[in-house]
Amino acid sequence: xxxxxxxxxxxxxxxxxxxxxxxxxxxxxxxxxxxxxxxxxxxxxxxxxxxxxxxxxxxxxxxxxxxxxxxxxxxxxxxxxxxxxxxxxxxxxxxxxxxxxxxxxxxxxxxxxxxxxxxxxxxxxxxxxxxxxxxxxxxxxxxxxxxxxxxxxxxxxxxxxxxxxxxxxxxxxxxxxxxxxxxxxxxxxxxxxxxxxxxxxxxxxxxxxxxxxxxxxxxxxxxxxxxxxxxxxxxxxxxxxxxxxxxxxxxxxxxxxxxxxxxxxxxxxxxxxxxxxxxxxxxxxxxxxxxxxxxxxxxxxxxxxxxxxxxxxxxx
Numbered sequence: 001x002x003x004x005x006x007x008x009x010x011x012x013x014x015x016x017x018x019x020x021x022x023x024x025x026x027x028x029x030x031x032x033x034x035x036x037x038x039x040x041x042x043x044x045x046x047x048x049x050x051x052x053x054x055x056x057x058x059x060x061x062x063x064x065x066x067x068x069x070x071x072x073x074x075x076x077x078x079x080x081x082x083x084x085x086x087x088x089x090x091x092x093x094x095x096x097x098x099x100x101x102x103x104x105x106x107x108x109x110x111x112x113x114x115x116x117x118x119x120x121x122x123x124x125x126x127x128x129x130x131x132x133x134x135x136x137x138x139x140x141x142x143x144x145x146x147x148x149x150x151x152x153x154x155x156x157x158x159x160x161x162x163x164x165x166x167x168x169x170x171x172x173x174x175x176x177x178x179x180x181x182x183x184x185x186x187x188x189x190x191x192x193x194x195x196x197x198x199x200x201x202x203x204x205x206x207x208x209x210x211x212x213x214x215x216x217x218x219x220x221x222x223x224x225x226x227x228x229x230x231x232x233x234x235x236x237x238x239x240x241x242x243x244x245x246x247x248x249x250x251x252x253x254x255x256x257x258x259x260x261x262x263x264x265x266x267x268x269x270x271x272x273x274x275x276x277x278x279x280x281x282x283x284x285x286x287x288x289x290x291x292x293x294x295x296x297x298x299x300x301x302x303x304x305x306x307x308x309x310x311x312x313x314x315x316x
Contacts, residue, residue: 008257022046022048028044030044062182067189074184077294088184105183172283245285250286
């Protein structure tokens with residue numbers, strides 16, 4: 001008998017072990033191809049599978065490179081589990097994000113900010129060296145105010161910002177973003193997509209490093225390079241913590257499953273000691289509200305690691 005191991009034993013993920021009993025393939029209604037557990041091309045699960053429904057606080061767009069192999073991608077997991085809140089586009093057929101507001105892109109760029117900065121009203125990392133002036137210009141010759149006045153104003157704005165941040169109560173209607181965009185491709189392909197002017201219009205955000213549980217080894221990539229569904233989950237986790245806090249029980253018992261490099265990004269006042277935090281309520285401290293995004297990911301990890309040779313490719 002196979003030894004099925006859960007990659008995230010402490011998380012609030014629905015039972016997926018009935019997927020191991022699926023023997024017959026099904027024909028996808030759209031592409032007409034026979035699939036085993038789900039159609040990764042059209043994001044349709046096997047009709048015998050009980051799939052959890054995950055509610056998100058905002059829309060999610062996933063941009064796939066046309067050379068990205070569907071069978072190796074986890075983008076379809078998000079679509080199957082979060083339904084109408086997730087859209088998948090194949091580059092270059094993407095929306096014009098220059099015309100959309102309150103959208104951010106997960107991408108490591110020179111001006112990227114962390115998620116906490118979004119809640120401080122910062123969408124772009126401003127370079128402080130010479131106040132952004134080109135080489136050859138002296139700031140002293142261009143100031144309309146003396147340097148002391150500018151420094152005092154910056155300090156005052158920082159105090160006001162921190163005061164507003166501590167007093168503001170977030171709801172699903174006043175969150176700092178309405179959509180998050182993710183690129184599903186290799187790093188080399190990703191940089192090519194990022195050059196598109198429609199993508200360049202977006203503010204970029206980075207997430208905390210955590211160890212990937214992806215079952216396929218990525219040559220030359222560090223172990224904190226996450227699969228798409230892992231990155232979406234980490235983004236939502238950090239966003240939720242900054243907006244509504246995190247249950248102390250989840251903080252103490254569940255975060256360890258992600259092997260985060262550190263938890264310094266979670267301040268003590270965001271760790272809420274409460275017994276009435278609901279798993280399905282989006283405006284309460286994080287208690288696993290988005291953990292089911294890892295439903296299919298966890299199943300595939302358990303399935304592949306139950307084989308004699310986990311690196312052996314699965315038959316499709």
